[in-house]
Amino acid sequence: xxxxxxxxxxxxxxxxxxxxxxxxxxxxxxxxxxxxxxxxxxxxxxxxxxxxxxxxxxxxxxxxxxxxxxxxxxxxxxxxxxxxxxxxxxxxxxxxxxxxxxxxxxxxxxxxxxxxxxxxxxxxxxxxxxxxxxxxxxxxxxxxxxxxxxxxxxxxxxxxxxxxxxxxxxxxxxxxxxxxxxxxxxxxxxxxxxxxxxxxxxxxxxxxxxxxxxxxxxxxxxxxxxxxxxxxxxxxxxxxxxxxxxxxxxxxxxxxxxxxxxxxxxxxxxxxxxxxxxxxxxxxxxxxxxxxxxxxxxxxxxxxxxxxxxxxxxxxxxxxxxxxxxxxxxxxxxxxxxxxxxxxxxxxxxxxxxxxxxxxxxxxxxxxxxxxxxxxxxxxxxxxxxxxxxxxxxxxxxxxxxxxxxxxxxxxxxxxxxxxxxxxxxxxxxxxxxxxxxxxxxxxxxxxxxxxxxxxxxxxxxx
DNA sequence: ATCGGCTCGCGCAA
DNA sequence: TGCGCGAAGCCGAT
Numbered sequence: 001x002x003x004x005x006x007x008x009x010x011x012x013x014x015x016x017x018x019x020x021x022x023x024x025x026x027x028x029x030x031x032x033x034x035x036x037x038x039x040x041x042x043x044x045x046x047x048x049x050x051x052x053x054x055x056x057x058x059x060x061x062x063x064x065x066x067x068x069x070x071x072x073x074x075x076x077x078x079x080x081x082x083x084x085x086x087x088x089x090x091x092x093x094x095x096x097x098x099x100x101x102x103x104x105x106x107x108x109x110x111x112x113x114x115x116x117x118x119x120x121x122x123x124x125x126x127x128x129x130x131x132x133x134x135x136x137x138x139x140x141x142x143x144x145x146x147x148x149x150x151x152x153x154x155x156x157x158x159x160x161x162x163x164x165x166x167x168x169x170x171x172x173x174x175x176x177x178x179x180x181x182x183x184x185x186x187x188x189x190x191x192x193x194x195x196x197x198x199x200x201x202x203x204x205x206x207x208x209x210x211x212x213x214x215x216x217x218x219x220x221x222x223x224x225x226x227x228x229x230x231x232x233x234x235x236x237x238x239x240x241x242x243x244x245x246x247x248x249x250x251x252x253x254x255x256x257x258x259x260x261x262x263x264x265x266x267x268x269x270x271x272x273x274x275x276x277x278x279x280x281x282x283x284x285x286x287x288x289x290x291x292x293x294x295x296x297x298x299x300x301x302x303x304x305x306x307x308x309x310x311x312x313x314x315x316x317x318x319x320x321x322x323x324x325x326x327x328x329x330x331x332x333x334x335x336x337x338x339x340x341x342x343x344x345x346x347x348x349x350x351x352x353x354x355x356x357x358x359x360x361x362x363x364x365x366x367x368x369x370x371x372x373x374x375x376x377x378x379x380x381x382x383x384x385x386x387x388x389x390x391x392x393x394x395x396x397x398x399x400x401x402x403x404x405x406x407x408x409x410x411x412x413x414x415x416x417x418x419x420x421x422x423x424x425x426x427x428x429x430x431x432x433x434x435x436x437x438x439x440x441x442x443x444x445x446x447x448x449x450x451x452x453x454x455x456x457x458x459x460x461x462x463x
Numbered sequence: 464a465t466c467g468g469c470t471c472g473c474g475c476a477a
Numbered sequence: 478t479g480c481g482c483g484a485a486g487c488c489g490a491t
Contacts, residue, residue: 157472157473158473159483160474161474245484291484295484365485366485369484369485416484418472419470420469420470420486420487421468421486421488428470428471430486431486432485433487436486
């Protein structure tokens with residue numbers, strides 16, 4: 001059994017009943033492979049002699065979702081539906097709140113299996129389904145390598161406190177998932193659902209914010225595109241990963257965060273594939289695993305154990321105190337959120353970062369830090385800065401609204417970090433400046449790289 | 464080019 | 478209770 005019992009939680013105490021199928025209500029883990037929740041459902045189906053139906057509720061009320069996010073997600077879901085079909089598993093997509101759609105499909109189910117999501121609304125949806133499903137409901141964790149509650153039962157203070165806790169559990173949880181063939185096909189079941197072949201039509205029927213355009217050319221959604229990008233990263237990027245983590249002019253980064261955010265690819269699978277890339281050298285492999293597992297799962301720990309994970313209040317006391325002590329400090333530049341969004345500041349490096357974000361839905365991680373640090377510096381108050389950074393982050397990044405978004409923005413303001421030399425505005429919170437970029441990387445090369453990307457995307461839109 | 468200091472609080476050893 | 482140490486920092490001294 002490669003689905004460890006710590007991944008499996010029964011979330012109500014109803015029995016399995018004699019329905020027509022096992023329902024896997026897909027929400028976070030939007031993939032047909034390397035999905036523990038799906039594989040659990042398949043095994044249950046085989047035990048009970050029943051087929052598996054996958055249900056997905058598509059809602060245009062998803063917090064902060066816009067056409068950039070929807071397009072990417074739907075491209076992935078279209079591929080996932082086809083891939084499931086090849087395994088004889090019917091996937092039904094319906095408009096509606098995810099919990100509502102899951103409950104509708106649960107009426108004929110013997111058992112409801114769901115995946116795990118850690119954000120507030122994701123948790124609430126699962127509570128509603130657990131409470132109202134007519135049968136047993138079981139939640140299977142397939143988003144992180146090591147289940148969050150196995151690592152710790154509290155909000156961890158920093159990477160150094162969570163790292164040893166994760167590492168000692170890797171041998172248990174970082175193991176391949178065995179995929180089992182479903183004995184019974186569900187493809188013949190008559191269940192109404194939306195047609196995913198015409199995405200334009202589907203997009204048109206959703207009421208959404210359309211002010212942020214999709215970025216399908218640069219980041220096509222779906223598992224196939226993710227794996228193509230990842231294999232290219234293993235071949236040409238991983239070998240430079242450690243040395244180039246602060247070199248935004250290069251592209252020696254995996255670009256997996258959008259795919260991980262929508263569950264189109266499994267962190268476990270990426271981690272195991274990284275092990276096999278011997279040519280890249282142990283220090284590069286370790287540096288990537290640190291990002292993929294330790295830093296990412298620290299973010300999951302944050303949203304799991306801090307109810308206020310998306311607010312200024314979530315910061316540690318030392319950070320709030322020092323930022324408060326400096327709230328009335330003189331600020332040389334103050335910009336409105338709109339000026340920032342338009343990339344209209346005095347700082348060409350920052351404007352380039354903002355352009356990368358707007359036009360590609362992505363940003364090199366080193367620039368993500370610089371970008372957010374300057375928002376802290378250039379808004380009137382630290383609270384306003386926190387809001388602006390998170391707003392822009394979630395609006396433009398394909399991987400916005402992820403646990404990593406909340407932990408990443410809060411890190412800028414001191415979360416999971418330590419105090420440093422006191423200075424204006426920042427207080428003891430770690431400072432970054434343009435001189436550092438000039439000193440340590442080819443920042444002009446980065447600006448040129450973004451200019452090229454913007455030209456390319458503008459050309460695509462014009463044609 | 465390289466190094467120490469800055470500053471906080473956790474986790475562990477004692 | 479003391480001590481070591483940390484996601485990427487900066488800055489001034491050598």
